[in-house]
Amino acid sequence: MHKFQNCFICSCLRSSRMQCSAEDLAHHLVAEFRKQWFPSELLQNPDNLNSALQEVSVPVMADDRISLTEEIVQKTRMRGTLTWAPPTFQIIFFVQPTNRRSDVIASQHFLCAGCGTKIEPRYMKKLRYCDYLGRYFCDGCHGGLESVIPGRVLNNWDFARYPVCHFSRQLLDSIWQQPLFKLTSVAKNLYSQAKELQRFRELQEQLVSIKKLLSTCRLSDGVLDEFEQLPAHLIQELHLFSMHDLIRVKKGQLCTIAKALVQSAVTHIDICELCQAKGFICEFCHSEEVIFPFQRDTCTRCQDCRACFHISCFRDESCPKCARLQKRKKLQEDINL
Template sequence: EKTHKDEPNLRVLLEHRFSKEKSKSVKQTCDKCSTIIWGLIQTWYTCTGCYYRCHSKCLNLINKPCVRSKVSHKSEYELSICPEIGLDRQDYRCAECRTPVSLRGVPSEARQCDYTGQYYCSTCHWNDTAVIPARVIHNWEFEPRKVCRSSMRYLALMLPRPVLKLREINPLLFNFVEELVEIRKLRQDILLMKPYFITCKEAMEARLLLQLHDRQHFVENNDMYSLQDLIDISSGRLSCSLTEIHTTFAKHIKLDCDRCQAKGFMCELCKEGDILFPFDSHTSVCHDCSAVFHRDCFYDNSTTCPKCARMTERKHDDPPYPRDT
């Protein structure tokens, strides 16, 4: 039998990239044969993509492709709640390895995966649990449910990916989850602050926008969410961290930086009060020219924007360019 040293450090199989492990821990279980990996005497590998782990001797028996490639090629969730088709449609076989299964446990116990709705054998389903995206989006329910091994890996890898457009999938969620409305407003404000930072040398040097590096999508749009975002909204964590970042950003623009302050607006309708910014809660912004006014002054779209009026007048007054003769 090969010794540990004879085994290659890297093996590539079914899009898995298996790296030989150095750990001697005995608390690992082989994903292929479901028995303990004795690190002191057995060589074992972990996939660097999906964290599938197995004995060296089990490597060539693997028939499950790496889940990370599925995440890369098909970044979307099953959005029906536990879409069961029934064991008869599965031919009374495990949905993954096709081992015969039944609900009576003869010859092998059938275990349902709450994410796919399908049934699996005990080798492919270890009763791991995960938060189910469909239950979160339709019921705002975060209780972890039992899932098969491949669903567990897929959901873990998908967790930080912003693939959920809540406004389209379930717009009603915003009507009864107040925290979502609060987060949406904070995200809209941050997008309004972004142009100040990308034209401000001090903000770029202070790397202010990098405070959102682990949620890069917050700097790009305000309607895509990851499942991790929704879990953090539910626990209150996201509201705390985002409010803190919002305060830091607003302080830079309104108090600390002369250059950003100079880009504020005076309300041209009442010509009174402090300098206004588009992310201030008491302001309205003209859709056409982005000028900022007090909300009470520019209370609806029937109010004429003075800046737009000036620009229209200027167009009429400017003589047309003379034609070449």
């Protein structure tokens, strides 16, 4: 065991100048393991070696308190071979780079990326490209199905359908309605590219603020029930979408629903005494009009005290509420002295 560890460490040091992926490191580890642990007759016979690699029994070192009959034998299984591994479940947020077919297939060691079948170079043109994984597949793993690609939506607002393999199609179908895409993290520039998305963002911010207000009103049950027309995550957290949500934004469906919800909620707030009592009076103009933070076209909030004022009236350097709070704090400090 010590001999194997020392050899592997030395090998890693020799290759430390090379940048390698986790997959490359795993392959390197298996290669070193093979050299140290498999008998020479296995190394000379590839068939025996491949079968031996599929299942390796490694005895666990037993301490003094455990008898030999109680030692646990751990079995590990390799996925694929040294030159191929099946695709894994992963959510890809970027567009696959455009590379030459021959270069990509060569990087796959002339194997189908799905099943590992060996492909003769003269049959390269028969392989089918998966736009999601950026790999080539045989016709058994790629039936020519198409799907919307998340990376193209997040980067280019592109909802066209592109060819994908069976594995990718199943993966994309399974996450289609799951809210996995936080746009402020994975697509920071998308709001500036898509006007429909920017419009929905404004409505969504209003709805989140309105729902907080309605949740404190015992007379708003009927209005709150209407909010179920939208997926719950769109009302609970900003910028979080599923692929299904984004395509509905593209079609204008979510904006239509959100706009109707805002109008219905505002109608309730205007006539509800409980909701009106939770509004603000602009302390600059002292108008009798009750204003609310969700009225983003006409109102704004102080960043410090969060009081609400008319946009045309507000002056950040002289917020009345902040001035009162500072005066009260100073008075309290004087009393304590």
